[in-house]
Amino acid sequence: MEAEGAKWTSTEKAADGFFHRSPFNFFRSQIQKKKRSAEKGGCEQYQGSDHEESKEESRKGSKGHKMNDSCLETQMVEQIFPAPGEALEVIPHLETLDLSWNTNIGGKLFLLIQKIPKDHKLKTLKVMDCSLTSEDGESLARQLYKIHNLEVLDLSINRKIGYSLESIAQELKHVSGLKVLNLNRCGLKPDGFKCLASALQHLLELRELDLSCNKEIGGGFKYLAAHLAELRNLEVLNLHQCCITEEDMTVLTHVIPLLSSLQDLDLSLNKSIGKSSDHLLSRLRFLPKLKSVLLSNCSLKHDSFASLADAALHLPELEILDLSWNKCVGGNLKLILKALNLGAEIKVLRLSSCSLVDEDLGGLGLVIQAGHLAQLQELDLSYNNQISDQGWTMFYQDIVGLEQLSELDVSRRPSSRGNCGEWLGKLLAALLKLPQFTELGLQGWVLSEVQQKQLEHFNRDNERNVRFDVWYGA
Structure with missing residues (x-):
């Protein structure tokens, strides 16, 4: 479809399949209408676009495309006005300028x-x-x-x-x-x-x-x-x-x-927080509307982690919890699992590089079996190299209870590649029972030829569309 006086560009197509005009496209179409109206001796009233680019598209969008497309639109406007700012004079009802x-x-x-x-x-x-x-x-x-x-x-x-x-x-x-x-x-x-x-x-x-x-x-x-x-x-x-x-x-x-x-609190990458955060984290209980708590790489200690776990019991709407790169979580995940037993709303749980051990995965598996993480969509367990093949195997048998799960990352550190165990078969079997699943992170695992073919044939044989982020090196 083509709007009057302006063509759609590829970067203007939203992820949901609908088309939206950028502010500069709006400028151009309205300016051209203004010129046509002036030539006819008439006048028009202009309405501004209230479209705002979605948050997700802004986070994942291509910087290069945005720059090239927007610069092109700027040049078009400059050909019409001595200064692009004059567009704001002739479009008094414009509400969004990006x-x-x-x-x-x-x-x-x-x-x-x-x-x-x-x-x-x-x-x-x-x-x-x-x-x-x-x-x-x-x-x-x-x-x-x-x-x-x-x-x-x-x-x-x-x-x-x-x-x-x-x-x-x-x-x-x-x-x-x-x-x-x-x-x-x-x-x-x-x-x-x-x-x-x-x-x-x-x-x-x-x-x-x-x-x-x-x-x-x-x-x-x-x-x-x-x-x-x-x-x-x-x-x-x-x-x-x-x-x-x-x-x-x-x-x-x-x-x-x-x-x-x-609702959303991000304190990530503030390493001094771990020295005194037990007081702050314990007082999060007074914020019952919290949906997202991000504490990645905060050098949390055992006491501060325990305080957070106690506070989380009072956060019924918590949906996103990021504890990545806090080594104190390893061996102590059971503390926060008490809160997750009640946290039916949890949708994103990030535990990357937390020094997790088999015991932690076992406890997480029990919570899943009990149905307390039924809404979980994204689970990040990457860079936890201390977990044994047996620990992974047992856990993958439990994840079938995560019916809403769409993303799972179990990658290893790039500097510590390891051979992929027999648990891969258990994992793929579990994925067949997860209808919403779309992405699996396996970076750092070295796959055998047989395992590589298992992944290559998975989507074709099962009519699925799962993206495998994997390294095939030896």
């Missing part, structure tokens, strides 16, 4: 936003990975008062934005209805972070706050404490890889349990 993956925007953002009319209807502005400069940040700050309807602001993966965050933070008071603020990998500086913390008092509608991968804000969470606690509507808090210190943990221990609406 300029992401256009690195040539860096240093030129003012051309796109300088002519934004006051009280514009724009609700979503995304400029992810656009090589923005500190000057671009200053330009954006000066325009925020014109777009007070803004609900989503994504500046992620622009490492120089941190130098102008003070100016941006001071102007956030003009967008008090902001619901999503994404500053992932923005090179936040201590002074800018302090200003941002103060600005939160104006953003009481905030639902998502992403400060992840900003290593220089570690030690500065004392500034965030008072105003973060006021965000009663906050549902997503991402502090992944923020170099959180023990002092920060003291602050977060008092603040996070007050976020009564919190």
Whole structure:
């Protein structure tokens, strides 16, 4: 199908089979209509697209395709206007503007936003990975008062934005209805972070706050404490890889349990958490709406892990739990399994590189047999090289109880390849009883010729479509 004045491109086809227009395609079609209307002496009223790219497609999408396609659309708009920003003048009802993956925007953002009319209807502005400069940040700050309807602001993966965050933070008071603020990998500086913390008092509608991968804000969470606690509507808090210190943990221990609406909490890759996290993790029990807890690579100790296990008993809606790269889990998985006995909602369980042993898999198998993980869709047991062939064999006989399972990863570390045991046959037999299963990770296992043929013929012989991530080397 072809829209008037614009053709669909391959990157605009969504995963669900439906077609959506990018903001630049919308610009082009509306601009061409404007030209035709002007030639006829008429006028038209324009309606903005409220389409927003799905979260899953954004996470897995091809950066190269987005850049090439978006840059092409930019050139088309530039042929019509001296500056692309003039499009915002002739499309006053535009609600979504996504300029992401256009690195040539860096240093030129003012051309796109300088002519934004006051009280514009724009609700979503995304400029992810656009090589923005500190000057671009200053330009954006000066325009925020014109777009007070803004609900989503994504500046992620622009490492120089941190130098102008003070100016941006001071102007956030003009967008008090902001619901999503994404500053992932923005090179936040201590002074800018302090200003941002103060600005939160104006953003009481905030639902998502992403400060992840900003290593220089570690030690500065004392500034965030008072105003973060006021965000009663906050549902997503991402502090992944923020170099959180023990002092920060003291602050977060008092603040996070007050976020009564919190659903997703990511503290991954903050290794200091393991030194004092038992207090914070024990207080997660006061957040009954939590659906996702990510604690990968946090250097958890036995006591902090036990505190988390006790708290998890009070999290009835927990769906995603990531404990990967915490060695203390090995030999102690039974602690968290008590909570999983009640956790019928668990859909994703990640235990990669946790030093699991046969006893841990045996306990997990018993929980599965009891039907307490009936909703589990993704299970990551990769990089647990201490498990014996017998341990794997027994476990694969139990996974038939996971009727909703779609992904399983049992890969080994690349540096420690091992021969695939006879358990592969048991595993493949179990997969035949799992109708939703689509992906199996077997990296690091060396397969015999017979085992290779078993995988090669599996889909054909059983009319299935399972993806096997496997290494066939000797």
